[in-house]
Amino acid sequence: MKLSATFAFILAAAPFIAKAENNDPPKKKKRGSYLIELPASLNTSNDSAKAITLFQASDLPFKPSIQVGAIVHMFASGEQTGFSAPSNDKTAKDWNKGFSIYRARVLVGGQLTKKASFFMETEIPSPIGIQSNGEKNVKVSPIILDAQLEYTFTNAFQLVAGMQLVSNNRNGLQGAAGLMANDFTYFQYPYNLFANSPLQGNFGRDLGINARGFLANDKLEYRLGVFTGRNVDGGAPLRTVGRVAYNFLDAEKDYYYAGTKLGNGKTLAWGAGVDAQATYYNLSTDVFFDHPLGNAGSITVNAAFQYMTGGTKLDSKYSFATLIPKQTVQFLELGYYFKKTKLQPWIRYENQDVSADAAQAGAVKPANFDKINSSSVMGGGLNYFFNGTGTNLRLSYTTRTYNVATAIADDYTKKTFGQLWLQAQFFIF
Structure with a gap:
């Protein structure tokens, strides 16, 4: 005693x-x-x-834990018919209007042992409400979006196995709840979204094993994984995705990157990555800056550049030559968060510039093929954060510009189509 x-x-x-x-x-x-x-x-x-x-x-035995959450994006929208499918038809300028639930996910995560954790997430595969073709969709069955197991051997070496978000660039690895703009970019992983996409993805997800770790006092992060990728007969080569990122200021250790941090911390990160399978490869570099600027609030800058091609070998069993043309992609987001009013205006620019080789264009003239497949996106908006990323409201207007064929042979003209969103988000986890 x-x-x-x-x-x-x-x-x-x-x-x-x-x-x-x-x-x-x-x-x-x-x-x-x-x-x-x-x-x-x-x-x-x-x-x-x-x-x-x-x-x-400190002497209590370990007990497994679990947590459940949700993220929902719902909006009122107006979109011109030609926004997703460009046309010279006069009806392409008509506006489709309605209400939609765009994203509805249930999140489940937990700690299995002191070093092992898991994460699962569901999603609706198509919006509930008005779709891009103008039809109304009222009943959707959810799908498994993420299902992954993570084991931490050391801070410098962790393994993540299962269905997971796959990308060689920052925007492709951002979490949906932490976006600054109204949605993900159009061209950061355009060939990995659906089962019928060239890489047979699932909203940017793929099945495989991913190694991840932190070095140099947590300033340097690496990710390197092998995934199923495109596989139609069980014998395809594996898809390899790698990325390194260096944080010059605060370290970032979250699995999903933030698109804006609302003035919480100081971040300057540079990254570079590669994504490859068979004849396809994608090289990228990106930079992210989020930092207090003045007494009013903080600035966010997110930029990226990619070069990708499906190659030119047509005799390969797993050739991507006719599936992914040679192209470059440029991306820029810029926003400023006013901490007193909780408002954040932002602008975005994206450009997909296709310059296909003759083998990739097929029967179409390469010059015409390039014009048909190239497009650009410009937009801006205003966010109001009731409670940070937990609850917020986003008003945005986005335009997409295409090269549309005219009645004259080999002649094209630029056509721009608009999209207006008023989106509400709630997120808890």
Whole structure:
């Protein structure tokens, strides 16, 4: 009994003794895999009880945990018919109007052991409400979007296995809840969205194993994985995706990147990546800057460049030559968050510039093929954050410009079509 009281007294008095010897802040005491932080100042009437509770908590056996959440994007919209399918027809300028649930996900995650965790997520495969073709969709069965298991061997080496988000660039690895613009970009992974896409993806997801880790005081992150990719007979080569990113200011350790941080922290990150399978490869580089600017708020800049091609070998069993033409993609987002009013205006520019080789264009003249498949996107909007990424409202107007064939042979003209969204988001996890 005397020993217990003495031990409690030592724990309770330790902060005062340390403070008398130096002015360093309180340090975290490591015991096993737990961190115990002794408070800077203790209430003397409860010093012993608090100290003993903190000590005993470190010896508690591990218990698995689980958490459930959801993210929903719903909106009122107006979209010109030619926005998704360009045409010279006069009706292409007509506006489709309606209400939709665009994204509705249930998230389930948990800690299985001290080093193993899992994450699952569902999604609706198509919007509920008015679709791009003007038809109304009222009943949708959910699908499994993510299903992954992560094991942390060390801070420098982790493995993630299962259905997961796959990309060699930052925007393709952003979480839907942390977007700055109204949605993901159009061209960051245009060939990995659906089962009938060249890479047979699932909204940017693929099945495989991904290694990830942090080096240089968590400033340097790497990701390297092998995935199924396109496979029609079980014998296809694996898809390889790799990325490195260096954070010059604050470290970023979240699996899904943020598209804006609303002034929380200081981030300057540069990244580069590769995505390849058979004759296809995609090289990318990106930069992200989020930093307080002035007393009013913070600025966010997100930019990327990609070069991709499906190759020119037509005799390969798994050739992407006719599926992915040679092209470059440029992307830029710029926004400013006013912390007092919780408003964030933003603008976005994207450009897909196709320059196909003759083998990739097939029977179409390469010059015409390039014009038909190239397009650009410009837009802007205003976000209001009721509660950060938890609950917010986004008003946006986006235009998409195509080269549309005229009645004259080999002649094209530029046509621009608009899309207006008023989107509400709620997210909890």
